[in-house]
Amino acid sequence: IHFDASGTSRRCFEVLHDKRGLSVHFMLDLDGTIYQTLDLKERAWHATTANSRSVGIEIAQAGAFPVAQRRNLEPWYTNDGSGIRLTFPDWLKETGIATPGFVGRPARPEPIIGKVQDSELIQYDFTPQQYAALARLVATLNRALPKIRIDYPKDADGNLVPRVLSADQLREHTGLLGHYHVQRGKVDPGPAFNWDSVVREANRLKK
Numbered sequence: 115i116h117f118d119a120s121g122t123s124r125r126c127f128e129v130l131h132d133k134r135g136l137s138v139h140f141m142l143d144l145d146g147t148i149y150q151t152l153d154l155k156e157r158a159w160h161a162t163t164a165n166s167r168s169v170g171i172e173i174a175q176a177g178a179f180p181v182a183q184r185r186n187l188e189p190w191y192t193n194d195g196s197g198i199r200l201t202f203p204d205w206l207k208e209t210g211i212a213t214p215g216f217v218g219r220p221a222r223p224e225p226i227i228g229k230v231q232d233s234e235l236i237q238y239d240f241t242p243q244q245y246a247a248l249a250r251l252v253a254t255l256n257r258a259l260p261k262i263r264i265d266y267p268k269d270a271d272g273n274l275v276p277r278v279l280s281a282d283q284l285r286e287h288t289g290l291l292g293h294y295h296v297q298r299g300k301v302d303p304g305p306a307f308n309w310d311s312v313v314r315e316a317n318r319l320k321k
Contacts (some may be wrong), residue, residue, distance in 0.1 A: 115248075116160065116170070116293045117240075117302040119177040121190060121202065123149055124210025126172050136160055138170030140251065144200060145213040146243030148251060154259070164284070164296045169255060169262070173244055178237035178304035181227060191220075191238055198223050198238065221245060221308065228305025230276050230294050237306040245308065249315035252290065256320055263289035264316045266309045274309055 116138070118126035123143040130136045131151070137158040141149040152158050152170075160170035176190040189203040200218035202209060220239040227236050255262050267275040267287055278298045279287065292307070293300040 115303050116172045117175040117177050118172040121176050122209045123174045138172045140171045142173045144174050144218045144241055145211050145216045146247035147212045148247055161296045178235040178301055181234050181236045184236045226306035230301040230305055235305050237304040239306045249312050252316040253319035261288050264313055265289040267295055
């Protein structure tokens with residue numbers, strides 16, 4: 115699971131496929147629209163050593179930044195009097211969002227601060243529409259590919275591991291992974307990503 119750092123799935127496709135020569139299986143836009151860009155039987159190029167055994171999902175979002183760089187979030191979020199809503203930088207001429215007149219808001223209104231790879235980061239949450247769509251996607255993937263468990267890496271106390279896994283840990287884990295679990299130096303899907311919400315809803319949907 116990645117955040118795309120491009121803000122929208124259209125922009126992500128342009129950057130990932132057209133400019134960087136990379137790929138994922140699914141892109142999840144701000145309004146919850148899911149785009150499949152590669153057959154699951156094909157290997158996607160998105161997460162180094164995990165490419166051959168993983169399904170790649172890019173979630174549209176500006177991303178997470180060191181707390182001192184929180185101003186990088188300003189072009190993407192504004193308070194419209196009803197709370198924080200998504201906005202777009204002037205250079206992004208077309209969003210490509212499928213829902214006409216879509217107004218996106220973070221699932222939690224305040225920015226989340228947390229540690230990933232031992233670095234303190236700030237990030238707004240993903241939209242409720244993204245969480246709902248991701249839970250459906252995860253439940254569907256679990257039914258189609260039962261070896262993908264609906265769970266995330268946890269420490270001995272049952273808490274999320276917010277850093278890269280060892281080679282042995284990565285090999286043994288068969289559930290959900292963030293990019294930061296696979297590759298040192300990566301921080302997506304960031305400290306705001308609500309793993310428990312996705313796991314809980316996906317497990318409910320698969321019943």
